[in-house]
Amino acid sequence: MSTDSLHTQTLAELKAGLENRDFSAVELAEALLARIDAHDATLNALLTVTAEQALDAARQADDRIANGEARALEGLPIVHKDIFCTRGVRTTCGSRMLDGFVSPYDATVVSRLADAGTIMLGKANMDEFAMGSSNETSYYGPVHNPWNPACSPGGSSGGSAAAVAGRLAPAATGTDTGGSIRQPAALTNTVGLKPTYGRVSRYGMIAFASSLDQAGVITRSVEDAALLLGGMAGFDERDSTSIDHPVPDYFSALEEDLSGLRVGVVRQHFDAGLEEHTGAAVREALDLLKTKGAELVDVDLPNIDLSVPTYYVVAPAECSSNLSRFDGVRFGHRADDAEDLLDLYCKSRGEGFGAEVKRRILTGTYVLSAGYYDAYYLKAQQVRALIAEDFREAFANVDVIAGPTTPTPAFELGAKTDDPITMYLNDIYTIGANLAGLPALSVPCGFVGGLPVGLHLVGGHFAEQTLLNVAYSYQRDTDWHHRCPEAYA
Amino acid sequence: MLDAPRSALLNPITTPEKPVSLDKDQVRHIAMLARLHVADDDIQETADKLSRIVDFVDQLSKAPTDGVTPMAHPLNASQRLRADSVTETDERDRVQENAPLVRDGLYLVPRVIE
Numbered sequence: 001m002s003t004d005s006l007h008t009q010t011l012a013e014l015k016a017g018l019e020n021r022d023f024s025a026v027e028l029a030e031a032l033l034a035r036i037d038a039h040d041a042t043l044n045a046l047l048t049v050t051a052e053q054a055l056d057a058a059r060q061a062d063d064r065i066a067n068g069e070a071r072a073l074e075g076l077p078i079v080h081k082d083i084f085c086t087r088g089v090r091t092t093c094g095s096r097m098l099d100g101f102v103s104p105y106d107a108t109v110v111s112r113l114a115d116a117g118t119i120m121l122g123k124a125n126m127d128e129f130a131m132g133s134s135n136e137t138s139y140y141g142p143v144h145n146p147w148n149p150a151c152s153p154g155g156s157s158g159g160s161a162a163a164v165a166g167r168l169a170p171a172a173t174g175t176d177t178g179g180s181i182r183q184p185a186a187l188t189n190t191v192g193l194k195p196t197y198g199r200v201s202r203y204g205m206i207a208f209a210s211s212l213d214q215a216g217v218i219t220r221s222v223e224d225a226a227l228l229l230g231g232m233a234g235f236d237e238r239d240s241t242s243i244d245h246p247v248p249d250y251f252s253a254l255e256e257d258l259s260g261l262r263v264g265v266v267r268q269h270f271d272a273g274l275e276e277h278t279g280a281a282v283r284e285a286l287d288l289l290k291t292k293g294a295e296l297v298d299v300d301l302p303n304i305d306l307s308v309p310t311y312y313v314v315a316p317a318e319c320s321s322n323l324s325r326f327d328g329v330r331f332g333h334r335a336d337d338a339e340d341l342l343d344l345y346c347k348s349r350g351e352g353f354g355a356e357v358k359r360r361i362l363t364g365t366y367v368l369s370a371g372y373y374d375a376y377y378l379k380a381q382q383v384r385a386l387i388a389e390d391f392r393e394a395f396a397n398v399d400v401i402a403g404p405t406t407p408t409p410a411f412e413l414g415a416k417t418d419d420p421i422t423m424y425l426n427d428i429y430t431i432g433a434n435l436a437g438l439p440a441l442s443v444p445c446g447f448v449g450g451l452p453v454g455l456h457l458v459g460g461h462f463a464e465q466t467l468l469n470v471a472y473s474y475q476r477d478t479d480w481h482h483r484c485p486e487a488y489a
Numbered sequence: 490m491l492d493a494p495r496s497a498l499l500n501p502i503t504t505p506e507k508p509v510s511l512d513k514d515q516v517r518h519i520a521m522l523a524r525l526h527v528a529d530d531d532i533q534e535t536a537d538k539l540s541r542i543v544d545f546v547d548q549l550s551k552a553p554t555d556g557v558t559p560m561a562h563p564l565n566a567s568q569r570l571r572a573d574s575v576t577e578t579d580e581r582d583r584v585q586e587n588a589p590l591v592r593d594g595l596y597l598v599p600r601v602i603e
Contacts, residue, residue: 100587101587102586102587104580104583104584104586104587196564197563197564198564198566211562211563237571240568240569241562241566243564243566303552306548306549306552308545309545309546309547309548309549310546310549312542312545312546313546313549320523324524327524328589329588329589329596329598330587330588330596331584331587331588331589332587332589333589334589334590338599339599340599340600340601341598341599341601342524343599344598344599345524346520346521346524346525346526347526349523349524349525349526350525350526350527350528351526353525355531358525358527358535359535359538359539359542361523361525362516362519362520362523362525362527362535362539363539363542363543365519365522365523366511366519366539366543367543367546369519369522375550376546376549378559379549379550379552379554380546380549381559381560381561382552382554382557382558382559382560383549383552383554384559384560385557385558385559385560386552386554386557388560388563419541420538420541420542421541421542421545424545435563436563437562437563437564461564
């Protein structure tokens with residue numbers, strides 16, 4: 001079989017091909033490394049390519065397959081968002097602060113996926129410290145959307161999404177603090193899944209906002225999302241917020257039947273902020289779920305309009321605390337002309353962090369400072385409790401909540417960089433799931449002006465399987481996810 | 490060095506009707522608290538953008554939250570504890586490979602005590 005078209009296959013297809021010996025893991029890795037060589041100069045999706053390691057791992061995978069010792073994801077190539085620590089490999093988090101940082105250890109996500117047999121092709125570009133919705137805050141320059149290079153692929157997992165959409169890798173890991181997996185997935189015609197808070201270990205995942213951050217996957221099909229999530233989910237004693245809850249076999253349990261499924265629709269999600277054609281595509285997707293046996297139910301989330309302001313107190317507060325570890329002393333960037341220790345801290349951080357990261361550290365410092373803590377941080381955590389309670393009540397009555405992932409399709413690079421609030425409002429539909437710790441998924445559901453649109457599904461805690469099933473069922477009857485940007489076919 | 494007056498933050502910030510506005514001295518003070526150098530040329534823009542953000546999040550002040558317990562964990566889980574035993578091996582040398590300046594296993598910083 002020719003290896004020219006291996007980049008067009010999904011994880012599930014490649015898994016079958018490797019098992020059938022249609023091609024080898026080395027041929028597969030070589031084919032994708034050649035794709036990266038040919039296309040990444042345009043996309044800027046990858047910050048580091050680990051070709052040698054990938055080929056070594058692929059040779060070992062071929063040996064295992066030959067010996068009948070193949071593991072669950074043996075020989076399947078992926079890229080990791082550069083927020084995950086990778087032992088012996090540069091890990092930058094998209095920041096000048098970590099430009100030369102070589103991690104001394106692997107994140108649990110990285111080690112679990114390696115133990116399952118995956119092969120790392122490289123590390124994906126991202127907004128600096130995952131703070132951004134357009135990938136434009138990366139120290140290494142923006143990622144370009146394969147559907148239109150003048151547009152952003154979204155962020156912060158923009159490199160992961162562009163790599164998958166541009167067929168440089170069949171799948172990628174990502175992280176999602178306010179929408180950073182789902183928004184780029186929607187804007188690039190890929191599937192993005194953010195699991196329940198605590199479902200996937202945060203150990204070795206560079207912290208942004210610890211009570212919101214969760215690792216997940218970006219893939220081309222729902223089946224692939226189920227496969228990959230199965231390889232990384234589960235309890236980890238090294239993450240004190242990891243939850244010990246059984247991990248089902250998501251892939252084998254995929255189920256198309258939607259009869260009796262109750263799908264909640266939130267009125268506020270279809271208000272004025274939603275671009276008209278995006279809304280029409282999402283409504284059509286909801287209608288399809290209905291014809292497949294689901295019942296659409298109106299749902300009220302009375303406090304959901306406060307989710308973005310709540311997030312922009314909680315997330316910066318936690319980020320200002322988390323990023324205090326970057327001191328120019330133990331690791332990371334160090335200014336070379338400091339007068340004293342205090343000056344060393346201030347200058348190293350001033351030089352190492354970009355503008356958006358600085359804004360969030362300052363916002364967080366402000367809302368946590370003496371005299372303001374109650375008015376902002378405590379208040380936000382109270383509103384957060386109200387929002388979580390709204391979801392709890394809603395899920396007493398429905399199985400999933402469905403709506404748009406983003407208010408518009410991909411926007412042009414540079415279009416929203418002047419005003420932080422305009423950029424923040426990109427995540428208006430996705431942030432609620434992070435605040436309440438709920439799993440959520442974006443699945444391709446149409447195009448507007450040649451740019452992809454995503455359907456957003458939110459479930460109750462640990463309802464990943466339900467989300468995957470709904471999206472799987474939807475993909476059985478649609479072909480949006482098979483569409484590929486012309487230049488990357 | 491950044492040495493904004495401490496009093497800069499003591500003024501009451503906001504009433505819900507009035508847009509919140511941070512001035513340059515406040516930004517300098519917050520930057521000092523955050524140990525973050527902000528160039529003089531960037532202070533005004535930083536103040537403007539922070540004012541936008543703080544003004545935006547200030548809409549929370551209108552939310553009725555009397556008696557609401559602030560969220561501590563999204564799944565109401567309690568903090569798991571582990572036995573107080575050594576589980577990590579000594580990897581000082583490998584960890585210090587990332588340090589900007591070390592000597593004899595020690596991290597070097599500018600002189601603190603004259």
